[in-house]
Structure formats: C-alpha cells, structure tokens
C-alpha cells in the first residue's frame with residue numbers, strides 16, 4: 026500500500042469526519058454504566074470509569090496515538106506533529122457522569138476529539154503541531170468535590186495535594202481511588218498547551234429555541250455561591266400571635282423572591298437561583314427558628330456580578346433590620362467570568378461558516394473544563410443543541426447530525442490552530 030503523507034499548508038475545507046462512527050462510539054461508551062432509562066451512571070474513579078478509560082485508550086492506540094496519564098488521572102492521547110516540539114492543539118472533556126447522567130455530556134467532547142484524530146489518520150494528514158485529546162478527571166464533582174478537579178489541577182486553580190486528599194461519602198480519598206483503578210500517573214509540571222477547544226452539548230435551550238446548529242461560545246458566566254442563614258425564633262404555631270413571631274422561613278421566602286429579582290434586574294445574562302433550603306426544626310406546628318438557603322448568582326462580567334453581590338447583601342441587611350432578626354451571608358464559591366480567546370472563538374465561527382452551518386454567539390452558563398484551561402492557554406468551546414435543553418438527566422438526547430456538525434467544526438478549528446502554531450518560527 027502506498028501512503029501519501031501530505032503536510033497541511035491550508036486547512037482542507039473538504040475534509041469531513043465520519044458521523045456514523047462518532048455516533049457508534051458514543052453508543053458503545055454509553056454501554057459502560059448504562060441505566061434502564063437510557064442514561065449513564067459512571068461516577069469518577071469507579072470501576073466503570075476505569076472500563077470507560079480503557080476503551081477510550083484502546084481506540085486511541087488503534088490509530089497510533091501515544092498515551093500519558095498525569096498524577097490526578099487526566100489522560101492525554103497524542104497524535105505526533107511534524108514539529109513535535111511545538112505545544113499541542115488540545116481538545117477534550119470528561120467521561121465521568123452524574124448518578125442519573127446522560128450519554129453526551131462530556132463524552133461527546135472526548136469522542137469528537139478522537140473522531141478528529143481518526144479522520145486525520147484515515148486521510149493521512151500530518152499536522153505541523155501535535156494534536157492531543159484530554160480526558161479530565163472528575164469534572165462532574167458528584168463523587169468528589171471540587172468539580173472540574175482534573176482540569177483545575179492542570180490549570181493550577183488548586184493544588185494536586187488538595188485534590189488527592191478529598192474524600193467521597195464513604196471516606197475513600199481521591200488518592201486511593203486513583204490507585205485502585207490504576208490511574209495514579211506521573212507527577213510533574215503540566216505541559217504547555219498551544220490552543221484548547223472543547224465541544225459540548227449546550228445543556229440549555231437557547232440553540233434549539235433559535236434553531237441554530239452551532240453555538241460559538243464567547244466565554245463562561247462568573248459565579249458566586251453563598252450560604253445564607255436566617256436566624257428567627259422557634260415558637261408554638263398555636264399560641265404565638267402573628268404579630269409577635271420571628272419566622273425565619275417567612276424572611277427566607279422574601280429572600281428567594283429577591284434573588285430572582287436581582288437576576289432579572291441584570292438581564293440578559295444575570296442568573297439567580299435558590300436551590301436548597303434547610304428549615305429548622307422542620308416541624309409542622311413549630312414556627313421555623315432558623316433557615317439556611319443556598320444562593321447561586323451568575324453574570325457575564327465582573328462589574329455585573331459585583332453589583333448583584335451588593336444587591337444580595339443589601340437585601341439581606343434590609344430584611345434583617347425590618348424583621349429584627351439576624352441574616353448571615355457567607356460566600357462559599359467564586360468563579361470569575363471567563364472570556365474565551367478571540368482568535369479561537371473566531372476559528373470556531375469561521376469553521377461553522379466554511380461548512381455552511383447556522384450558528385450564533387452564546388455564553389456558557391455552566392462550568393466546563395475549558396473554563397479552567399482558559400487560564401493557562403487560549404481556549405474556546407463549540408456548543409451543539411441537546412433535546413429540550415435537558416442535561417444531567419437520563420433522558421438527555423442530541424441529534425446525530427448536530428453532533429456530526431459540531432465535530433466537523435472542531436476538526437476545522439483544530440487544523441486552523443495547528444497551522445497557526447506551525448507557522449511560528451522554529
């Protein structure tokens with residue numbers, strides 16, 4: 026057999042991924058941890074996670090990729106470049122899921138990356154810069170906290186030691202879980218990344234509502250999470266007249282409305298959610314004496330997020346004065362808004378245009394591994410629609426033609442980036 030090795034001088038606009046092969050691989054991977062309702066339960070660093078990792082690595086080796094595992098269990102499969110000293114163009118995502126997760130969240134980004142490498146292998150296309158596909162450990166944060174653990178360590182958001190010491194509800198540490206499944210890899214400084222792309226289902230309803238195939242992700246919303254505690258006074262529900270009560274839940278109810286209003290006041294990207302309540306003593310005939318609620322505020326820029334933070338704190342202190350009870354506000358998480366690299370975002374848009382695909386600019390409301398990668402490398406994301414915008418649910422679904430389209434955009438964008446990196450002086 027004669028092999029023609031063509032070096033890329035321009036991104037071949039006619040090169041296409043194999044959509045059926047991508048779909049088949051997604052369905053095969055989804056068998057590992059498959060649930061009765063058609064979803065996937067594959068928690069991080071479990072036996073099922075190990076099986077999924079093995080399958081992915083076997084697929085990567087079939088096309089001649091080398092494999093490396095780092096100390097937090099991130100997997101990097103690599104297709105060598107002509108100038109292998111150049112920092113790689115990387116893509117990737119995660120293959121751990123929520124307990125009632127779907128087939129596409131994370132898995133799509135990993136297998137779209139693999140499909141790009143398979144397509145290049147089939148076509149004997151050699152890139153100048155090397156290409157890598159990463160599988161990031163414990164993105165979901167369901168078994169171990171913090172979320173986006175592997176990419177967080179890689180990007181230096183927190184230390185390896187901090188991550189390894191975290192424990193699940195059974196008391197098993199990340200360190201022991203990694204060793205148990207054989208994925209405690211080499212330690213050492215994370216390698217330099219030339220460019221990072223991540224394809225992902227949107228996990229929201231915007232693309233579907235606008236009937237667009239490709240979401241050109243401009244960045245990710247910043248987030249502030251709080252624990253708010255309202256201190257009232259428990260008393261008997263019968264003998265205590267209404268005007269003499271200090272009902273913590275009643276004040277909390279006002280706060281829930283206020284959080285919603287704060288988000289609406291900061292349209293279009295402001296978000297405000299109270300997702301969890303703890304009512305004490307939570308008894309039918311006792312006036313609630315203490316309520317703790319979680320508040321999740323998000324915005325596209327820090328000025329807005331700061332204004333929302335101020336509004337929340339003002340609301341809480343007004344509620345405290347008006348009702349004569351203490352309201353404590355404690356911020357527990359802060360993720361700054363993360364804009365993506367203009368050049369890479371442009372490559373995604375260009376890829377969609379070149380392929381004749383409908384697209385629109387979107388912003389990611391959720392955290393993703395790409396958000397951490399953006400701290401250490403130019404990064405961008407490609408969203409494709411998912412059915413009814415539903416994710417983190419066993420019924421999560423996406424159309425094969427949309428997944429194929431997003432993967433083709435990924436191919437174009439990665440080749441563009443590899444070409445740019447390759448044209449830098451040696």
Ligand SMILES: [Zn+2]
Pocket residue numbers: 119130131164225
């Ligand atoms: Zn995900």
